Amino acid sequence: xxxxxxxxxxxxxxxxxxxxxxxxxxxxxxxxxxxxxxxxxxxxxxxxxxxxxxxxxxxxxxxxxxxxxxxxxxxxxxxxxxxxxxxxxxxxxxxxxxxxxxxxxxxxxxxxxxxxxxxxxxxxxxxxxxxxxxxxxxxxxxxxxxxxxxxxxxxxxxxxxxxxxxxxxxxxxxxxxxxxxxxxxxxxxxxxxxxxxxxxxxxxxxxxxxxxxxxxxxxxxxxxxxxxxxxxxxxxxxxxxxxxxxxxxxxxxxxxxxxxxxxxxxxxxxxxxxxxxxxxxxxxxxxxxxxxxxxxxxxxxxxxxxxxxxxxxxxxxxxxxxxxxxxxxxxxxxxxxxxxxxxxxxxxxxxxxxxxxxxxxxxxxxxxxxxxxxxxxxxxxxxxxxxxxxxxxxxxxxxxxxxxxxxxxxxxxxxxxxxxxxxxxxxxxxxxxxxxxxxxxxxxxxxxxxxxxxxxxxxxxxxxxxxxxxxxxxxxxxxxxxxxxxxxxxxxxxxxxxxxxxxxxxxxxxxxxxxxxxxxxxxxxxx
Amino acid sequence: xxxxxxxxxxxxxxxxxxxxxxxxxxxxxxxxxxxxxxxxxxxxxxxxxxxxxxxxxxxxxxxxxxxxxxxxxxxxxxxxxxxxxxxxxxxxxxxxxxxxxxxxxxxxxxxxxxxxxxxxxxxxxxxxxxxxxxxxxxxxxxxxxxxxxxxxxxxxxxxxxxxxxxxxxxxxxxxxxxxxxxxxxxxxxxxxxxxxxxxxxxxxxxxxxxxxxxxxxxxxxxxxxxxxxxxxxxxxxxxxxxxxxxxxxxxxxxxxxxxxxxxxxxxxxxxxxxxxxxxxxxxxxxxxxxxxxxxxxxxxxxxxxxxxxxxxxxxxxxxxxxxxxxxxxxxxxxxxxxxxxxxxxxxxxxxxxxxxxxxxxxxxxxxxxxxxxxxxxxxxxxxxxxxxxxxxxxxxxxxxxx
Numbered sequence: 001x002x003x004x005x006x007x008x009x010x011x012x013x014x015x016x017x018x019x020x021x022x023x024x025x026x027x028x029x030x031x032x033x034x035x036x037x038x039x040x041x042x043x044x045x046x047x048x049x050x051x052x053x054x055x056x057x058x059x060x061x062x063x064x065x066x067x068x069x070x071x072x073x074x075x076x077x078x079x080x081x082x083x084x085x086x087x088x089x090x091x092x093x094x095x096x097x098x099x100x101x102x103x104x105x106x107x108x109x110x111x112x113x114x115x116x117x118x119x120x121x122x123x124x125x126x127x128x129x130x131x132x133x134x135x136x137x138x139x140x141x142x143x144x145x146x147x148x149x150x151x152x153x154x155x156x157x158x159x160x161x162x163x164x165x166x167x168x169x170x171x172x173x174x175x176x177x178x179x180x181x182x183x184x185x186x187x188x189x190x191x192x193x194x195x196x197x198x199x200x201x202x203x204x205x206x207x208x209x210x211x212x213x214x215x216x217x218x219x220x221x222x223x224x225x226x227x228x229x230x231x232x233x234x235x236x237x238x239x240x241x242x243x244x245x246x247x248x249x250x251x252x253x254x255x256x257x258x259x260x261x262x263x264x265x266x267x268x269x270x271x272x273x274x275x276x277x278x279x280x281x282x283x284x285x286x287x288x289x290x291x292x293x294x295x296x297x298x299x300x301x302x303x304x305x306x307x308x309x310x311x312x313x314x315x316x317x318x319x320x321x322x323x324x325x326x327x328x329x330x331x332x333x334x335x336x337x338x339x340x341x342x343x344x345x346x347x348x349x350x351x352x353x354x355x356x357x358x359x360x361x362x363x364x365x366x367x368x369x370x371x372x373x374x375x376x377x378x379x380x381x382x383x384x385x386x387x388x389x390x391x392x393x394x395x396x397x398x399x400x401x402x403x404x405x406x407x408x409x410x411x412x413x414x415x416x417x418x419x420x421x422x423x424x425x426x427x428x429x430x431x432x433x434x435x436x437x438x439x440x441x442x443x444x445x446x447x448x449x450x451x452x453x454x455x456x457x458x459x460x461x462x463x464x465x466x467x468x469x470x471x472x473x474x475x476x477x478x479x480x481x482x483x484x485x486x487x488x489x490x491x492x493x494x495x496x497x498x499x500x501x502x503x504x505x506x507x508x509x510x511x512x513x514x515x516x517x518x519x520x521x522x523x524x525x526x527x
Numbered sequence: 528x529x530x531x532x533x534x535x536x537x538x539x540x541x542x543x544x545x546x547x548x549x550x551x552x553x554x555x556x557x558x559x560x561x562x563x564x565x566x567x568x569x570x571x572x573x574x575x576x577x578x579x580x581x582x583x584x585x586x587x588x589x590x591x592x593x594x595x596x597x598x599x600x601x602x603x604x605x606x607x608x609x610x611x612x613x614x615x616x617x618x619x620x621x622x623x624x625x626x627x628x629x630x631x632x633x634x635x636x637x638x639x640x641x642x643x644x645x646x647x648x649x650x651x652x653x654x655x656x657x658x659x660x661x662x663x664x665x666x667x668x669x670x671x672x673x674x675x676x677x678x679x680x681x682x683x684x685x686x687x688x689x690x691x692x693x694x695x696x697x698x699x700x701x702x703x704x705x706x707x708x709x710x711x712x713x714x715x716x717x718x719x720x721x722x723x724x725x726x727x728x729x730x731x732x733x734x735x736x737x738x739x740x741x742x743x744x745x746x747x748x749x750x751x752x753x754x755x756x757x758x759x760x761x762x763x764x765x766x767x768x769x770x771x772x773x774x775x776x777x778x779x780x781x782x783x784x785x786x787x788x789x790x791x792x793x794x795x796x797x798x799x800x801x802x803x804x805x806x807x808x809x810x811x812x813x814x815x816x817x818x819x820x821x822x823x824x825x826x827x828x829x830x831x832x833x834x835x836x837x838x839x840x841x842x843x844x845x846x847x848x849x850x851x852x853x854x855x856x857x858x859x860x861x862x863x864x865x866x867x868x869x870x871x872x873x874x875x876x877x878x879x880x881x882x883x884x885x886x887x888x889x890x891x892x893x894x895x896x897x898x899x900x901x902x903x904x905x906x907x908x909x910x911x912x913x914x915x916x917x918x919x920x921x922x923x924x925x926x927x928x929x
Binding site: 407456457460461462463464465466467469470473500501504507508509510512513516517520521522525526 | 715716718719720722723725726727729730732733735736737738739740741
């Protein structure tokens, strides 16, 4: 860190490393900006906010599915009414079917607030039908009603996460967690994933972000969230016991087999990268090694393992030794994939690729190779201890160099605006989901497994910048502080506030206009 | 999921905006007859600025000129496809509605107009076209704003612009408001955006993105009146403009912008890039014609561009920045007549700098003719105040019905 200007470095610490300064934060960091960041690195990982466990989520999802199935079969028998005797809920559209009805499995954990929420209020993505779509059938409406508790829980997660980011005193830690959560993207491609993605982040990512990368990789690769997102639960070894049995019963038509999605993405996205030196044969071999991993669903085969937990079923595992990237893996059962994961985590291509990605995320889309080298050295020295990599990032002078080249992603923009205002979002739809949908980054909804881009170009399309302006105006209308606007700007940007911006703020016609200008100023948009 | 799938982002894309960015926008100025003003305020003037340098040789192809086909090569509009105006000129086949007006004596062309200075920069040339100065930077306000000033004291003028910035042609002491059909780009947004464009000067990413985005947003708002935009619905846009103009107390002057005329590559002939833009322009003219209703008889529409394009086709199937181009007049208030100005021909020796159609008429002369005869602006004011130092560019007479 350049020692010359601690005031500037304090503002860089809060805005480039952190999620934006809350009032008083830059002052707090000024005496020792580097130390202020270092103190946020801790072995127990990132902060967490309350939410479901994977078992609760799994149970809720299964209840939903059963209820839908029951509703459909009842509807098929009695087209005009839907019975509630199987726990599918009362038939009247206004009444709220509960997810804890007759389909609740014995031993299931209680669901956090799953039954709260306004009946009939279409709050979730499922509930929002753009105008012009045909009217929903009774079945669809019933299905939506059944889905409400799931949608509401997913929204609670999104709000809790945004509130944590907006309020935490350790926003470098939060940014570090969000980086890894995005690296191991899971997203709400269906109802199950809307519920599971936040759970995945809380259970597989947050606890491990300052641990060894290997631990994080294994946690991610074997969590139900990732297993469901990348279709691993459908993958069965072609030579596995299960397939053999099925072939005996059904002949060669048995429709189950290998799914390479998780194996490929672990190699291509999570570890060594597309140019990491593996072939299609390596992907297939790794996919075979991964067979057996799935999600417990209350079937006899899973014994006492709770619904929603990750499970390794030997009968679905492809027997035999595997060869992945020239290494032999003769382990049995779940140990085989674990051994491959450990090796992938230790590959130098993984270290290089991820150190480059970290530097690009925090500092510049085209980071200084010297910075990448320092991170890589820390990674190798510590066997991929991410706390050491974070420390190296904070300590490298290259991390502190102006100018601010990164453009905040929409999530960063929204969070940092709440931080600047010393506020937290309270209404998930109006203050988080709505704005972020319009800005193109709905939480837990990355379009692809490679996650959200953090490149400036991607977020600076003309329309996107205008949408930022519109949002900034509405945010400023609600949250512009009552006091001196220049003081607020100094709290948010510290020494990064340019005189020309300060002048523009002081000339603005109203306080909300000044605050919208602050949010849209290049200093605030960039980090 | 394979590697190549990852490029299919669902983010707001530049490509998605290009379609819409090739857009249209509207601004207007001026009060109506609410306070029983002079009869001239019943008159309506619409100026359509075609930005990017519209190729006059394709707008009104001089198919009767012996040099035309050879010079234009693949860009030449075939004589049998041209909508014939006279033995020399026709209109581009995409200008069907305009042609129908011309046949009824309600549209005319001035095929060789140019601004007073020979400039080949879009932005400088647009500045000059809109400021109405004799030289670049000779004026900092727009000639339509000065036109209103010259018309004398009326009730407080309500000026309005749609778009991120007020076009220069309207700028001046008579104040402009912003209007936003969707309630989005309000006056406050415009003020913030104006300041931001200053703050973004050094930001090569945010600056251009904001400017482009606001233009698109304004277009979207105008085109749809608040509901989702359906493609380039130029007719709906023009209809909105017309509704403004004929409303009680509506403006007497409106400015529309159609952009996307900078056809350096793959310009096309009867069909293609330019044909599409001309089709859009034609829809705007048609929409105005229909939307104005009875008021069309008191309306003059001026279609102008900053300069023309090279007479010869370039190496990429397009044309580069040239000099003279075509101005179109339309409206029920026009006096029927033939082409306006002299035709220098396309003989090689007649080309300006051996590359461009030579100008024979100062574009200000046409503007002055319309302002004087249609809006009743005093001749001395036109020479001295509306178009500074322009007495040498005499108003074209007889453009408007008495």
